[in-house]
Amino acid sequence: xxxxxxxxxxxxxxxxxxxxxxxxxxxxxxxxxxxxxxxxxxxxxxxxxxxxxxxxxxxxxxxxxxxxxxxxxxxxxxxxxxxxxxxxxxxxxxxxxxxxxxxxxxxxxxxxxxxxxxxxxxxxxxxxxxxxxxxxxxxxxxxxxxxxxxxxxxxxxxxxxxxxxxxxxxxxxxxxxxxxxxxxxxxxxxxxxxxxxxxxxxxxxxxxxxxxxxxxxxxxxxxxxxxxxxxxxxxxxxxxxxxxxxxxxxxxx
Amino acid sequence: xxxxxxxxxxxxxxxxxxxxxxxxxxxxxxxxxxxxxxxxxxxxxxxxxxxxxxxxxxxxxxxxxxxxxxxxxxxxxxxxxxxxxxxxxxxxxxxxxxxxxxxxxxxxxxxxxxxxxxxxxxxxxxxxxxxxxxxxxxxxxxxxxxxxxxxxxxxxxxxxxxxxxxxxxxxxxxxxxxxxxxxxxxxxxxxxxxxxxxxxxxxxxxxxxxxxxxxxxxxxxxxxxxxxxxxxxxxxxxxxxxxxxxxxxxxxxxxxxxxxxxxxxxxxxxxxxxxxxxxxxxxxxxxxxxxxxxxxxxxxxxxxxxxxxxxxxxxxxxxxxxxxxxxxxxxxxxxxxxxxxxxxxxxxxxxxxxxxxxxxxxxxxxxxxxxxxxxxxxxxxxxxxxxxxxxxxxxxxxxxxxxxxxxxxxxxxxxxxxxxxxxxxxxxxxxxxxxxxxxxxxxxxxxxxxxxxxxx
Numbered sequence: 001x002x003x004x005x006x007x008x009x010x011x012x013x014x015x016x017x018x019x020x021x022x023x024x025x026x027x028x029x030x031x032x033x034x035x036x037x038x039x040x041x042x043x044x045x046x047x048x049x050x051x052x053x054x055x056x057x058x059x060x061x062x063x064x065x066x067x068x069x070x071x072x073x074x075x076x077x078x079x080x081x082x083x084x085x086x087x088x089x090x091x092x093x094x095x096x097x098x099x100x101x102x103x104x105x106x107x108x109x110x111x112x113x114x115x116x117x118x119x120x121x122x123x124x125x126x127x128x129x130x131x132x133x134x135x136x137x138x139x140x141x142x143x144x145x146x147x148x149x150x151x152x153x154x155x156x157x158x159x160x161x162x163x164x165x166x167x168x169x170x171x172x173x174x175x176x177x178x179x180x181x182x183x184x185x186x187x188x189x190x191x192x193x194x195x196x197x198x199x200x201x202x203x204x205x206x207x208x209x210x211x212x213x214x215x216x217x218x219x220x221x222x223x224x225x226x227x228x229x230x231x232x233x234x235x236x237x238x239x240x241x242x243x244x245x246x247x248x249x250x251x252x253x
Numbered sequence: 254x255x256x257x258x259x260x261x262x263x264x265x266x267x268x269x270x271x272x273x274x275x276x277x278x279x280x281x282x283x284x285x286x287x288x289x290x291x292x293x294x295x296x297x298x299x300x301x302x303x304x305x306x307x308x309x310x311x312x313x314x315x316x317x318x319x320x321x322x323x324x325x326x327x328x329x330x331x332x333x334x335x336x337x338x339x340x341x342x343x344x345x346x347x348x349x350x351x352x353x354x355x356x357x358x359x360x361x362x363x364x365x366x367x368x369x370x371x372x373x374x375x376x377x378x379x380x381x382x383x384x385x386x387x388x389x390x391x392x393x394x395x396x397x398x399x400x401x402x403x404x405x406x407x408x409x410x411x412x413x414x415x416x417x418x419x420x421x422x423x424x425x426x427x428x429x430x431x432x433x434x435x436x437x438x439x440x441x442x443x444x445x446x447x448x449x450x451x452x453x454x455x456x457x458x459x460x461x462x463x464x465x466x467x468x469x470x471x472x473x474x475x476x477x478x479x480x481x482x483x484x485x486x487x488x489x490x491x492x493x494x495x496x497x498x499x500x501x502x503x504x505x506x507x508x509x510x511x512x513x514x515x516x517x518x519x520x521x522x523x524x525x526x527x528x529x530x531x532x533x534x535x536x537x538x539x540x541x542x543x544x545x546x547x548x549x550x551x552x553x554x555x556x557x558x559x560x561x562x563x564x565x566x567x568x569x570x571x572x573x574x575x576x577x578x579x580x581x582x583x584x585x586x587x588x589x590x591x592x593x594x595x596x597x598x599x600x601x602x603x604x605x606x607x608x609x610x611x612x613x614x615x616x617x618x619x620x621x622x623x624x625x626x627x628x629x630x631x632x633x634x635x636x637x638x639x640x641x642x643x644x645x646x647x648x649x650x651x652x653x654x655x656x657x658x659x660x661x662x663x664x665x666x667x668x669x670x671x672x673x674x675x676x677x678x679x680x681x682x683x684x685x686x687x688x689x690x691x692x693x694x695x696x697x698x699x700x701x702x703x704x705x706x707x708x709x
Contacts, residue, residue: 057596059511085599092597096590099613108608109598159594166598 005200011065035215042221052088089163095155097147105147109166133161153184173203267303270394274298297407301397306390313382324374440680459644466672477644481654486629489565498576525574529634536567536639559641562650579621583614616704623697627690633658
């Protein structure tokens with residue numbers, strides 16, 4: 001096992017007075033897809049949003065403990081949140097393409113981070129990102145159409161391409177399929193399998209089958225606590241904790 | 254008995270009907286599902302008592318004078334009335350004023366003679382009216398009460414009446430608007446019979462002169478007015494209001510902490526509540542002289558003490574809260590996911606605003622600006638007080654210009670005959686203003702509506 005990409009130690013998150021996450025420690029490895037599962041309100045999305053400091057945008061949110069990305073404290077004074085988010089990309093629950101063309105959606109990140117020297121290079125980055133997101137063949141003839149004109153599943157893959165285009169090290173996915181139909185969901189899951197190894201991927205999901213299909217390691221959260229974390233195959237077939245067992249057998253959640 | 258006493262009486266009868274119908278509901282079916290709802294029964298009877306009676310009172314108030322007048326004319330003394338219609342009317346109105354106690358003595362002795370019959374007729378028909386009203390109230394009430402039986406559903410009928418009242422109320426607003434438009438159009442037609450529309454719309458000299466009824470004197474080229482209106486309301490005011498309003502909306506929606514927002518937003522809205530005449534003072538007494546002095550200090554000698562710049566800037570400030578609140582709405586309507594998406598890609602807050610939020614909110618912002626323009630060009634007090642009345646066709650913001658609204662005020666103030674081209678011109682100007690603001694509002698609303706739908 002290689003060194004962890006992200007290490008979290010004793011991470012707690014508060015929204016105002018309310019504690020959403022209690023002292024969670026976890027290691028995220030590069031070569032794996034890590035799934036966070038658990039019932040609604042268990043803190044899994046909250047925890048995910050700590051990795052790129054998206055909780056900063058929520059008024060009253062506060063995070064304690066230590067999270068390191070390649071050994072750098074991401075809440076440290078040295079850390080530039082803009083740089084952090086370039087390294088840790090995110091895909092949201094609902095597809096949220098910008099009201100711009102397909103091309104501009106993907107080119108947005110490389111532009112603001114100055115990744116391309118000229119138009120040719122930008123074109124290449126856009127094509128590569130769309131190809132990796134499995135969308136290139138579907139949209140190559142209509143790059144100038146609005147991103148919002150695509151179907152829901154295509155929009156979500158566009159958002160993945162948008163995240164890939166800035167060449168991140170980690171991709172966070174916050175229930176990326178919850179707004180999609182089964183066919184589009186299958187495509188996204190295929191895509192996650194293809195992206196594995198190139199990026200450290202963390203996916204939050206409600207869907208246990210999905211976690212079992214796409215991830216190698218799974219973390220089960222309940223009421224703001226990390227109950228169990230381990231190999232996905234192990235966790236689903238032979239859970240150590242009673243709560244995990246109840247959840248994966250459908251007793252609650 | 255006076256009209257107000259009659260009204261009180263009818264309302265009193267209605268109350269009695271309400272109370273007894275309510276009591277009857279309990280009497281008809283003391284309990285159980287079949288019992289009609291007492292409140293509905295009460296209202297049903299009360300409405301049947303009061304509404305027809307009130308209608309009778311209204312109709313009678315309108316028709317009584319005709320009956321009274323007719324009675325007086327049939328009086329033997331009325332034989333001596335002059336045959337000339339205008340003299341006849343004069344005597345009769347004197348008699349009426351004497352009878353009502355509005356005057357103590359009449360110029361015309363015949364009026365004194367007719368005053369007594371007039372009083373008698375008034376009293377007679379007032380009594381007739383009262384009896385009619387009471388009879389209607391009692392009859393209506395009785396009809397309503399008789400219909401109240403177990404199983405009779407009074408509720409829907411009362412509801413239908415409430416609906417009719419509400420519909421009539423909204424109809425009044427629409428009919429009033431239509432009436433205003435009609436009167437504008439009719440008066441404008443009379444103006445355009447005197448002055449050609451081409452001269453009015455495209456002529457460049459505005460110099461109306463007082464003339465006799467049905468004639469036109471001076472020249473009526475309104476282009477300088479239109480230009481002045483656009484220059485002040487759509488250009489200078491917007492140069493002030495759009496950046497200020499947009500930036501304050503950006504600050505309030507994107508940067509300000511909730512506590513600060515809770516303070517600043519109401520303060521900004523106070524600006525919108527200041528009467529425009531106060532802005533007018535401010536423009537005329539503070540800003541306009543300051544503009545002139547500053548212009549003089551930098552060597553511009555021709556600066557007028559009433560300038561387009563002063564009026565436009567103050568009007569812009571007045572419009573700021575308006576633009577700000579429209580832009581605020583537009584920015585808030587952009588889904589949070591859009592903002593999160595941009596931030597998660599590593600955009601700074603200002604990049605997110607410039608490259609994602611503003612483009613997404615643009616239709617809403619443009620709609621807001623159009624509405625602001627339509628308000629600005631219809632604004633009157635500031636321009637009357639600070640922009641001057643000289644109809645100059647100029648690009649110089651330091652010169653005095655005049656606007657459509659300021660000229661309307663100018664044309665209609667003072668004792669004027671409403672027949673000459675000079676006063677009729679005000680209606681033509683009003684019509685142009687109305688058509689333009691209507692167009693702007695419609696364009697703005699459709700933009701804003703399309704924008705809202707895009708994010709729902």
